[in-house]
Amino acid sequence: MFHIYCPYCEEHREEEEFHPRGQAHLQRPADPENCSDKEWGDYLFFRDNPRGIHHELWVHSVGCRKFFNITRHTANYEILETYKMGERPSITAETLAADERQSGVQAASGGWQTVGARPEDEALNTEARA
Amino acid sequence: MSEIREFDCRPNDQTGAESPLAWSFQRGPAPAADAQAGVTLRESAFMGHLILRGGAIVLDEAVREVLGINLPARPNTLAVDAKGERSIQWLSPDEWLILVPGGEEFVLEKALRHALGQAHFSLVNVSGGQTVITLRGPKARETLKKSTPYDVHPSAFPVGKGVTTIFAKTSLILRQPQADCWELIVRRSFADYVYRWLLDAAAEFGVTVERR
Ligand SMILES: [Zn+2]
Numbered sequence: 201m202f203h204i205y206c207p208y209c210e211e212h213r214e215e216e217e218f219h220p221r222g223q224a225h226l227q228r229p230a231d232p233e234n235c236s237d238k239e240w241g242d243y244l245f246f247r248d249n250p251r252g253i254h255h256e257l258w259v260h261s262v263g264c265r266k267f268f269n270i271t272r273h274t275a276n277y278e279i280l281e282t283y284k285m286g287e288r289p290s291i292t293a294e295t296l297a298a299d300e301r302q303s304g305v306q307a308a309s310g311g312w313q314t315v316g317a318r319p320e321d322e323a324l325n326t327e328a329r330a
Numbered sequence: 331m332s333e334i335r336e337f338d339c340r341p342n343d344q345t346g347a348e349s350p351l352a353w354s355f356q357r358g359p360a361p362a363a364d365a366q367a368g369v370t371l372r373e374s375a376f377m378g379h380l381i382l383r384g385g386a387i388v389l390d391e392a393v394r395e396v397l398g399i400n401l402p403a404r405p406n407t408l409a410v411d412a413k414g415e416r417s418i419q420w421l422s423p424d425e426w427l428i429l430v431p432g433g434e435e436f437v438l439e440k441a442l443r444h445a446l447g448q449a450h451f452s453l454v455n456v457s458g459g460q461t462v463i464t465l466r467g468p469k470a471r472e473t474l475k476k477s478t479p480y481d482v483h484p485s486a487f488p489v490g491k492g493v494t495t496i497f498a499k500t501s502l503i504l505r506q507p508q509a510d511c512w513e514l515i516v517r518r519s520f521a522d523y524v525y526r527w528l529l530d531a532a533a534e535f536g537v538t539v540e541r542r
Pocket residue numbers: 206207208209210260263264265266
């Protein structure tokens with residue numbers, strides 16, 4: 201059992217009080233009548249399944265019953281951030297990659313999976329990341 | 331004035347009404363009176379419960395005008411009037427629970443609707459759907475610790491706090507309006523279950539049930 205910070209209750213609550221509701225920030229096609237079957241199918245059925253940072257929609261179903269977003273790491277389950285509906289995440293795969301480049305440390309966010317290993321060959325690393 | 335049709339849910343004739351725990355009191359387990367009991371349990375039956383929804387800015391003035399209580403804007407807080415009889419609790423950013431002595435709820439509902447006029451809000455009388463169980467005594471906190479994962483330590487749960495949380499595999503509103511007085515607001519259909527759970531959980535501390 202672990203605790204999740206609800207941005208509306210403004211405190212950590214027991215995981216049991218929450219339910220996940222899948223990928224966050226889905227954009228419904230603005231004009232469903234005139235979008236292609238592929239666009240509509242993508243919206244309706246297809247979801248990302250990344251190894252690394254994932255933005256998810258959760259609901260505090262037993263507490264305030266509000267939906268909110270969680271940025272979670274799918275490999276180590278770490279919750280990096282929770283934020284309200286309508287807000288943008290401050291931590292994304294891109295910001296995390298930039299942080300890593302700056303510190304020269306590899307975190308398990310896709311591409312190279314060795315935590316704490318300093319790459320000997322930067323070119324090789326970029327290749328793996330691409 | 332609001333165009334909503336209102337009606338008083340509380341019968342004003344002699345129709346017998348039964349509280350959600352009436353059956354449990356009659357048929358269920360009844361611990362013998364015990365002056366040394368660590369936990370004292372009581373049902374505050376037939377209170378007026380209203381759910382008020384809308385934006386805090388819209389509701390605040392009307393609530394203060396009609397009830398004389400400031401709308402609690404901070405999450406998980408509770409505002410009680412000077413007598414300790416009426417209260418408003420934050421349930422979610424746009425939802426509050428108003429608890430008043432039984433019989434006042436319809437008058438209050440009408441007054442609030444009048445004060446709010448055409449504002450965007452919702453007000454529902456849920457008095458029939460839930461009841462209040464109060465828990466007192468030196469072991470009340472211990473009993474709660476056995477029942478909910480929520481931290482009820484004084485540093486985490488001071489007087490004036492109230493939360494909706496998991497309790498004994500069900501959910502309820504847990505609040506502490508005064509020192510050493512816990513209120514559990516349970517749904518009618520779960521009242522008997524929660525009552526039996528509490529009797530069982532508090533048995534080791536000695537438990538007594540106050541009847542009206
Ligand atoms: Zn919440």
